[in-house]
Amino acid sequence: MLKHDVVIVGAGLAGLRAAVELRKKGIDVVIVSKVYPTRSHSGAAQGGVNAAFDENDSWESHFFDTVKGSDYLGDQDAIEILTSEAPGNILELQSMGVVFNRNDKGGIAQRPFGGQSFPRSCYYADAVGHMMLHGLFDNVLKYKTKILYEYFVTSLLTDNGKVSGVVAYDIKNGKFEGIAAKAVLFATGGYGQVYSSNTNALINTGDGMAISINAGVPLMDMEFVQFHPTTLKSTGILVTEGARGEGAYLLNSLGVRFMSKYAPKAMELAPRDVVARAEQTEINEGRGVDGAILLDIRHLGKERIMERLPQIMQLSIDFEGVNPIHEPIPIRPGAHYSMGGIKTDYNGRTAIEGYYSAGESACVSVHGANRLGGNSLLDTVVFGRRAGIDIAEYLKSAAEDRKFDESAIKRDEEKFEQLKKSAGKERHGLLKSELQEEMRANVGVFREENAMKKALDKIGELKERAKNIGIDDKSKTFNTDIVEAFEFSNILLIAEVITRGAILRKESRGAHYRTDFPERDDSNWLKHTLATLDGKGNIKFDFSEVAITKFKPQPRTY
Amino acid sequence: MITYAYYPGCVAQESGKELDNATKFIAGKLGINLIPMPEASCCGGGVIDGFDKNLKLFINGRTLALAEKEGLDIMTICNTCTLTLSEVNEELINNPESLEKTNEYLAKIGLRYTGKVKVKHILYAVRDDIGFDKLKEKAVKSLKGIKIAPFYGCHILRPSSAVKFDDVENPQGFEELIKALGGEPVSYARRTKCCGFQTILVNESTSTSLAGNAIYEAQEKNADVMVTPCPLCHLSLDTYQTVAAKNINKKLSLPILHLPQLIGIALGADYAEMGFSRHNVSLRGLMAKVRQNDI
């Protein structure tokens, strides 16, 4: 048994940002992560992080762009915080060692991003997530933070209506560890692995969300899944929106910049939901190139490409066999980001006292039905920081009035041992592929009731077959076979929440597009969906109101 | 007849004199005309940029310009000289700013460099300009039955952005040469690893453990001899072999040849002509084995 004041689960940007905030105050924190912190998926973010710096820009404009981008489902009180704290957060990161490219005036260079009315994405070439992740990690080392890496969290524990700690599986030696705490922060990232053809790391299996709903914490707006318009055709690897920010064209098989038809003003820099649908429409109507669209950056010239988009160039060469200096890059939409997640307020608090979430695993909601590019990194640092501050405050008054239920350690251990003993013939790796393909085909960019019901049937079938999963690996040392089996059970649960929510929401809003209900329906659906489990493990839904403070919903055109 | 500006480097003119002699011997036999460069300076021993980056450019830019003035390419017999001259050549060819700065200095000593010189190590000069088939024809002694461990060392292979003679992941030039001479190349993992020379005076234990373990591996693979294209590697592998043995606590006794000496043996050179008495580890056993192999 371990005991700390705070447990932070997940060591991406949100988790590390919160950790730095707490460690600066000398608070006893342990970071628990299933991978070494620098392996976290935040590092794969490429294009930028938004903040209004320019004298001709304003945070209020960023505020409005984000509300509009969210298709008015974002909570405006939270978005106001996001955008008014953005510049302060970026400067604070810079003072902590993060490097940003410079503009000619000596300030931070900024590039245009989709759905933003001003070039306000700060960047470090096309690897800003990498830069921020390593910069924050360096600060976590500076403040001598305890890190349990390669520990897989299996349960969130509560007592007396308050959080009491977590149970974690030490992947290195197969031992279960209880970690008691007065506050727990889940910064566990998204669930991109629910879909085939996604931009996400293999570790993004929605673990934190699955554990939360199992612990009785509602998941909000889970039907809103962002499909990124530009992911490499063969692998789904991300090609930053920064490419379009720098001036890239999207071309169909006729060589036409088809965005003129879908977003005549914003063109390629329309928000992601709009561009992804436009691409999919072109492909579906026969104007794709081998099931893909072409992203053309040749006219930017070698020098600019090498300076601003070096990673994109290398990824295209290594993973698609295309040198973008000479040829357009074949791309298609791919699952990218979860707008939904663990319901929190703008201080990261959830329904359980002492239990917090921040970053992609959380739903504040600042992204509503569609996140704007460059706002996710911002989300991680703004709300990671705020959660850190709120936890520090909470600890001042939090009493030792909860017990850590040690039997939970035994219970989780038993679950693993049971699975190891199973003589089942199903392979979780193959079941995962079937699930991912089903979700891509039937709960993807375009959605329709019958197709989604088919997906639900498939999920039901997979749930049955999952009872028959067998595990090859019986050992205790670095048993990734068993970890993957549990990750699969997490994405299976998340897939069901997404699908049921998508069937329920009979309108089209942001990234959720129903061909059978193609219009936004503010009178019935300007509200958040909240998913919880009933006593028998069935998913049920409630609703909550959207905070509308400044901007009344208007038609959303670009 | 192929003509090169000959850049033996410092060690081959000082403690490694036998390498210079062997090179001249085989050049004569193979019809390689070596034009001496009495004005050429030391390349900086692979560390001079740690003193001053521009000094590296200036003194080696000067060497390149001296060869260019004669209209010749440069032939080297030392890995580190090869890399240093190649790196500077690449920099001067690809970076106009560096070229301009270097030429400002060169102008003051009546020289100018335009990037026309190629730098070639003797191993690859023999491969490309003579050809291994031709080499085979000229051989008067076969190395049949001799197990030869090629030790490439670092600077003839890495970084491949500057030295581009062979496949850095799986080089074969050395092995092909050994086979052409009738020898049997020994395959061992450390053939492309570091000999440790650069820290021999700074951290002798690091250095000799690298050399020692390479020798030990080759020995375990039953090598009769190890051959190196670099006099610095030779110092680590031969001169320091006794120290290395003590450091890694293994019995080591593997003769180490300079590459031109190996070719020299095949071309009929005798013990004295190759300066074998200057080696630390005796070559008598090896030579006795070779003696039985008249073609």
Next chain:
Amino acid sequence: MEFKVRAYRFNPETDEKPYYKEYTVEDYPGMTVLNALIKIKSELDGTLSFRRSCRSAICGSCAMKINGITKLACKTQVSLEIDKFGIINVEPLANMPVIRDLIVDQEVFFDKIKAIKPYLLGQREDAAHNIFKTLKEGEKISQPVYDKSEFKNLTGNEDTPNCILCECCYSECGGVVGNKDYLGPAALAKLYRYVEDPRDIDKNGSRLVNGSMPNGFWDCVHCQSCEQFCPKGISPVKSIVKLHEKSIKNSITFSSGSKHVVSIARSIGETGRLDEIKVAFESGGVTGLLNDLPVAFGAGLKGKIPPLRLKLIKDMEDIRLAYKELDLEDKL
């Protein structure tokens, strides 16, 4: 096309020593070594253990030896390896203990990263900019101003901040092979990154002083492997050489490594040549020479000791001019 993967296997619970296991896999266009390993794990053998995360060469999890050379499995094409080697031979990283199969214990590597203090030291004077601020309506924020040139060695796409800590360099590093306490290329590249950062207020040069200690940047063997095998195109060895240059320029020359370099520079400045005897004497001081006495004695008997006074090269004044032009005479 079918191809073979030969994987290093070792499970400390069941295996006395490591062994290799072969798998046959069906290729597809664009398949990477990581794809092949994932296919083996999910379809053939769930016990094969390896780390992986992003599969796009940014997280650094899947570094391993592929056909003898350390690479990221996710960006290594199967077809290229098969063309060259006929097989995919996978082994764990070198220079770190194996935990299981392709997984090594990285603790030492990360300890060395921590050892170089990978964060800004001190505070800039205009620290007011660092104080967090929430903007009120109509309010703007002012930024600290830095010239582009201040970050010029940090913002290039092959500059050290792009390091992903994948350990490829560490696995290939000759210096670490020879001395397990050597900090290694990644940590030293990180040290260089902070030395170059204009926001790092290291008033007493502690970074260069600490880096000059044993196991620091003078222990680099210049084998060039770190540059050659970095999957991100970074050259730690060039960063290390820049640390050498910075130390000498700042007269931090207490280490035998710096004495060695200065001595070579002096020898060239005096004779145009590398004077082996003098350099040996000056690099190690008397102790060093005593250490090398057995070697010198042996070499002497063989006639290998070079002449004590070297002949100057022809046109030696050219070289002196180079030193003069670069203002280096007082550094000798």
